[in-house]
Amino acid sequence: MSGTIAELMSAQSSTNPDERPIRVRMAPSPTGPLHIGTARTSLYNYLFARATSGTYVLRIEDTDLARSTPEFEHDILDNLHWLGITWDEGPQAAGGEDIGPFGPYRQSLRMDRYAREADRLLQSAAAYHCWCTPEELDAVRREQEAHREPPRYNGRCLRLTDADRAAFEAEGRRPAVRFKVPPETIRFDDLIRGEVEFDNGLLGDFVIVRANGVPVYHFTVVVDDEQMEISHVIRGEDHLSNTPRHIALIQALDYTVPRFGHMPLILNPDRSKMSKRLLQTAIGAYREQGYLPEAIVNFLAFLGWSPGTEEEIFSLDELAARFEIGEVHKAGAVFDESRLDHLNGVYIRSLNDADLALRLRPLLAEAISDATLAGLVPLVRERMVRLTDAVELTGFLAEPDDVVAGWWDVDDLLPKGRDLAEVAGALGVARDELAACGDWSAEELEAAARGAAGELGWKPGDFFRPLRLAVTGKAVSPPLFGSMVLLGRERTLARLDAALERLRAAAPA
RNA sequence: GCCCCCAUCGUCUAGAGGCCUAGGACGCCACCCUUUCAAGGUGGAGAUCACCGGUUCGAAUCCGGUUGGGGGCGCCA
Numbered sequence: 001m002s003g004t005i006a007e008l009m010s011a012q013s014s015t016n017p018d019e020r021p022i023r024v025r026m027a028p029s030p031t032g033p034l035h036i037g038t039a040r041t042s043l044y045n046y047l048f049a050r051a052t053s054g055t056y057v058l059r060i061e062d063t064d065l066a067r068s069t070p071e072f073e074h075d076i077l078d079n080l081h082w083l084g085i086t087w088d089e090g091p092q093a094a095g096g097e098d099i100g101p102f103g104p105y106r107q108s109l110r111m112d113r114y115a116r117e118a119d120r121l122l123q124s125a126a127a128y129h130c131w132c133t134p135e136e137l138d139a140v141r142r143e144q145e146a147h148r149e150p151p152r153y154n155g156r157c158l159r160l161t162d163a164d165r166a167a168f169e170a171e172g173r174r175p176a177v178r179f180k181v182p183p184e185t186i187r188f189d190d191l192i193r194g195e196v197e198f199d200n201g202l203l204g205d206f207v208i209v210r211a212n213g214v215p216v217y218h219f220t221v222v223v224d225d226e227q228m229e230i231s232h233v234i235r236g237e238d239h240l241s242n243t244p245r246h247i248a249l250i251q252a253l254d255y256t257v258p259r260f261g262h263m264p265l266i267l268n269p270d271r272s273k274m275s276k277r278l279l280q281t282a283i284g285a286y287r288e289q290g291y292l293p294e295a296i297v298n299f300l301a302f303l304g305w306s307p308g309t310e311e312e313i314f315s316l317d318e319l320a321a322r323f324e325i326g327e328v329h330k331a332g333a334v335f336d337e338s339r340l341d342h343l344n345g346v347y348i349r350s351l352n353d354a355d356l357a358l359r360l361r362p363l364l365a366e367a368i369s370d371a372t373l374a375g376l377v378p379l380v381r382e383r384m385v386r387l388t389d390a391v392e393l394t395g396f397l398a399e400p401d402d403v404v405a406g407w408w409d410v411d412d413l414l415p416k417g418r419d420l421a422e423v424a425g426a427l428g429v430a431r432d433e434l435a436a437c438g439d440w441s442a443e444e445l446e447a448a449a450r451g452a453a454g455e456l457g458w459k460p461g462d463f464f465r466p467l468r469l470a471v472t473g474k475a476v477s478p479p480l481f482g483s484m485v486l487l488g489r490e491r492t493l494a495r496l497d498a499a500l501e502r503l504r505a506a507a508p509a
Numbered sequence: 510g511c512c513c514c515c516a517u518c519g520u521c522u523a524g525a526g527g528c529c530u531a532g533g534a535c536g537c538c539a540c541c542c543u544u545u546c547a548a549g550g551u552g553g554a555g556a557u558c559a560c561c562g563g564u565u566c567g568a569a570u571c572c573g574g575u576u577g578g579g580g581g582c583g584c585c586a
Contacts, residue, residue: 029586064585134584141583150511151582177583193514202512203582210584217586241513241581264515264579271578299521306522310533329515329522336520339535349548382548393546446544453544464544476546508541 020231020256022054026087029061030073036335037236037266037274038076039083040300044220044263045234045291046085047301057228058090060106061221063214068108070095077233079283083293084316089228097459102228107220114215117253118177118208126252127208129175130157131168152204153178177209179219179249186244191232192328198244206245222246224325226255232326234261237332238273261325264304265332279335286340290363290387295344303333313346341385348384353377360390365398372397375486379478396472397486401495407473410506413499415462421509424500426456427466431496440489442481449481470499 026042028034049056058077074094089100098105129151132140133303136343145209157178167278168175183201190196205338208219215223225233240262250257268278276409280286306329307322309316314453356377359372364373380393396404412421433448453463464475471492477483484492 014555031586067585115535116584129586132584137584145510152511178584179561196513198513206582207584212584214584216584221586236580237514238580239586244513262514267579269520302521304521308523310523312522331515333522334534342535345530345548379519380547383546383548449544457510460544462544468545472545474545478546480544 022052025057027061028076031067034079051323056087058087062108118319127179130178131173132157174211176207178205179208222249232259237262267332267334291349295347295494299340304329319332367398379482404473408469413466424503445481
């Protein structure tokens with residue numbers, strides 16, 4: 001049954017057409033900070049590269065000179081590193097040197113290549129000069145829309161005479177270069193979507209080099225992917241419809257067609273394409289708010305992929321070991337912030353004391369010493385969704401006594417059914433019992449407070465309420481006695497005394 | 510308007526013809542634990558698998574259509 005073997009071989013070769021080594025790339029554009037969507041595309045490419053022992057290339061797509069900035073480039077590379085995503089070729093740091101044999105990895109430094117390849121197309125008449133102005137194109141487009149026709153280039157400059165061309169040149173117009181799209185059916189086998197078919201006869205000829213000489217994205221990707229020997233192009237679904245024009249370009253240039261894989265989009269809660277309007281999209285913003293890179297990676301990985309089991313906590317390494325491009329979903333996935341929050345909490349709780357202290361340190365006031373921080377960690381760990389939650393939780397330690405006292409009102413001290421005098425009495429007893437403790441430890445303080453509550457016939461919860469307010473300034477706080485230990489004997493008693501004074505002043509004589 | 514893609518609880522998902530009276534997780538509700546809040550534990554509500562037709566002894570799973578949603582149609586990337 002040689003047919004079976006032949007089928008098997010053709011199936012394999014369709015996965016990896018010419019046995020080229022696997023090389024993937026991410027190609028961010030430094031026209032904004034690292035976006036959630038770019039981060040996920042980068043992650044999937046990274047996972048694919050690691051799962052297949054391929055090479056991962058980073059290329060900076062900075063042909064939009066006006067909007068690209070070094071700051072954005074820095075944000076992108078820095079946050080990618082922060083997420084734990086590394087690459088084998090390309091600039092390792094913003095403005096830093098490239099690594100790898102296919103450089104430069106920055107499109108602004110590759111202009112001569114684009115010009116050369118555009119000339120080849122011009123020479124073979126696969127492309128032509130176009131003198132239409134943006135205004136003229138706009139007018140045509142509006143006309144087409146009015147007639148309910150698909151908006152596409154009308155091919156005017158394809159039919160120009162030499163005299164026309166000379167006239168435009170005489171006017172001082174500079175031509176753009178337009179690719180003449182062959183009217184063919186383009187078919188390809190998408191890694192994620194399977195067979196996809198487009199009719200390029202429906203496409204208008206598109207610009208590949210602007211009148212100012214700067215090449216356009218559709219052209220630069222194709223040239224760069226060929227010259228960097230990219231074997232698999234994994235990108236967002238928004239590029240699916242662009243793929244047939246890329247393939248047409250690849251064929252006209254006599255390049256090798258890579259395998260394509262189009263990932264589902266990340267969606268707003270209303271299921272439209274993720275946007276800054278409805279969602280926070282900058283990775284840096286999540287970082288600043290105290291999301292852990294581990295949680296973001298885990299969350300992003302599951303937005304459009306699942307290992308097929310019920311496990312859901314995975315490190316980057318574990319993801320790389322499990323990842324399978326064919327398992328990636330086709331449907332878009334809504335970005336659910338409450339799920340990210342949950343995962344972040346899980347990761348925070350999994351951190352050991354030293355690690356959590358290290359991550360909290362830069363967020364907390366200097367008034368909180370390293371020793372205090374060490375004691376704080378076990379008290380706050382289970383109470384945080386984001387690292388920045390620790391700021392609120394530890395405010396009672398960072399702020400001076402009078403500020404903390406300003407956080408509450410005398411009325412807040414009263415548990416249900418107790419009046420001012422009762423509370424003043426109870427607080428007084430508690431203060432004295434605590435002061436009498438020989439050892440200022442959470443265990444001893446708790447025993448003393450519970451003893452006092454019992455003797456007075458108070459429920460512990462009610463009894464602790466005014467204490468908590470007086471010491472931490474809030475009705476909700478980390479565990480009370482641990483908090484007292486960290487505050488220290490002196491400051492705790494001072495706050496209790498101050499509270500007593502306020503109570504007595506407010507109580508009717 | 511044209512082209513393309515998609516469709517399981519509110520959300521992320523499991524499911525590749527019988528194991529599904531559709532499983533897990535987030536969120537929500539209740540209870541337990543408890544010094545507050547969390548965390549943790551237990552339980553609950555929540556999906557006629559978009560709809561309609563096929564194929565089949567049998568369909569969430571295969572096929573066709575419909576509807577709905579999304580993406581693309583730039584001298585943006």
